[in-house]
Amino acid sequence: xxxxxxxxxxxNYYNVTSDDCPSFSGIVAGECKGDLWVDSINNPxxxxxxxxxxxxFAFLGSINNDNEYENLENFxxxxxxxxxxxxxxxxxxxxxxxxxxxPYILKMFNDKTINHEEEYSFRRTEGxxxxxxxxxxxxxxxxxxxxxxRLMDGVxxxxxxxTERLLESWGSFEIFEKKSVAFxxxxxxxxAAVIVGTARFKxxxxxxxxxxxxxxxxxxxxxxxxxxxNECMKKGLVAQWDCVESNPFSRKLAEKxxxxxxxxxxxxxxxx
Numbered sequence: 001x002x003x004x005x006x007x008x009x010x011x012n013y014y015n016v017t018s019d020d021c022p023s024f025s026g027i028v029a030g031e032c033k034g035d036l037w038v039d040s041i042n043n044p045x046x047x048x049x050x051x052x053x054x055x056x057f058a059f060l061g062s063i064n065n066d067n068e069y070e071n072l073e074n075f076x077x078x079x080x081x082x083x084x085x086x087x088x089x090x091x092x093x094x095x096x097x098x099x100x101x102x103p104y105i106l107k108m109f110n111d112k113t114i115n116h117e118e119e120y121s122f123r124r125t126e127g128x129x130x131x132x133x134x135x136x137x138x139x140x141x142x143x144x145x146x147x148x149x150r151l152m153d154g155v156x157x158x159x160x161x162x163t164e165r166l167l168e169s170w171g172s173f174e175i176f177e178k179k180s181v182a183f184x185x186x187x188x189x190x191x192a193a194v195i196v197g198t199a200r201f202k203x204x205x206x207x208x209x210x211x212x213x214x215x216x217x218x219x220x221x222x223x224x225x226x227x228x229x230n231e232c233m234k235k236g237l238v239a240q241w242d243c244v245e246s247n248p249f250s251r252k253l254a255e256k257x258x259x260x261x262x263x264x265x266x267x268x269x270x271x272x
Contacts, residue, residue, distance in 0.1 A: 001037040001048070001075045007171070010038050016047040016061035020121065020263050021097045022201035022240060024049040024058040031179065032199040033171045035083075037075075039068070046072060048080065052168035053198035053208045054242075056093035056267065062100045073108045081272050093269035095119065112270040119267045120251060122241040122259035123204075127233040132223040134185065138192060140227060143182035148173050156186065158212065162194045165208055169198040180205060181235065183227045185220050195224040197232075197239075205232060206240045209250075225257045 004010060009030020016038070017025035027034035027049040035050035046061040046068070057080070063069050084092060096102045106114070134140065141147050143162070151159050162184055170176035180197035192215035197205035207228065211220050232239045241259050243250035244267055 001039055001046070001072070001079070002041060004036045004038060004041065007031070007033065007175075009036070010041050010044050010047070012043050013047075016044050017201065018060070018097055019202065019204060021058060021060075021095075022204040023051045023054050023199040023206045023242070024060060024095075024097060025201040026199040027051060028060065029201060031201060032169055034169075034199075037079075039071075048076075051199065053165060053196075053206070056095060056269075058095045058097050059101050059105055060097045062098060063104045069104055069108075072104075076108070084272055090271060091269045092272050093267065095265055095267050097265070106268075109270060114268050114270045116266045116268045118245040119265050120243055120245070120261060121263040121265070122243075122254045122261050124229050124232075124239050124241075124257065124259045126258075127230045128226045128257060130226065132219065132226055134220070134223055135218050137187060138218070138220070139186050140223065141184050141186055142227070142231070143176075143184060143196075145173075145177070147184075155189065156191050157189050158191050161191045161210065161212060162196070165194065165196045165198060169196070169208075181228060181231045181237065183224050183231070185215075185224060187215065190214075192218075193220040193224055195221075195228045197228075197237075200237075203236055204238045204240055206242060209253075221253050222256060225253065229257065 007030045013028045017028050026032040027036050028047050037048045038044040039046045050057045096105050166176050179200050182196040184194045185192045193211035195209040198208040199206050209221055229239050241254040
């Protein structure tokens, strides 16, 4: 397996990408930032992608013979596990994005105690016409150059709530501005909540949304979602919402905003 750095991606990537998983397919295609390993730069059959925004790895592609299977297993145990330990990770969390890979990957780790939970994926392909209201003194902000400059000038105390998501996904504000969408809600000198498109594959943008604990239960997540979806519509983009079963509040927010389910998959993890 070969590690590919930066936004290089790989050519002829269609064998190892899927429209259903833009967070990982975008890394393979070189559209967004992430860690990527492939069996071949020019004609990959297997890819392993690691997304900061998702917080896990994904296996993409297919295995054609026992030799490929053995090589992949050795690589994961020697290289990927070492990569995780170097980054102070105690668990290997992953999804398997092509069904034909599942029996191979799960068999590979039959010596581990594997945990899993369901992940649900939703999309919204139309704008949201509903009106929302913000509490007094809360302000909706589009993440444009002027806002980013104020952020870099230290106007907001907890800028990491936004900057970590944006820079870990895009590397720079300039790349983000060309490819993605983001909004935040501010209160005084604090960022109360953020919504960021943290990847892109074709015209599909996955959502990462968070409200600071001090500002929850005020309807901020819904307000951000309305603005995000409508901005995506203006740009010809499709917003995708992914959430796991252990986060029912996220799923309820997606359903409230009119996102429609289209896919279910498992997320797995085990101690290394």
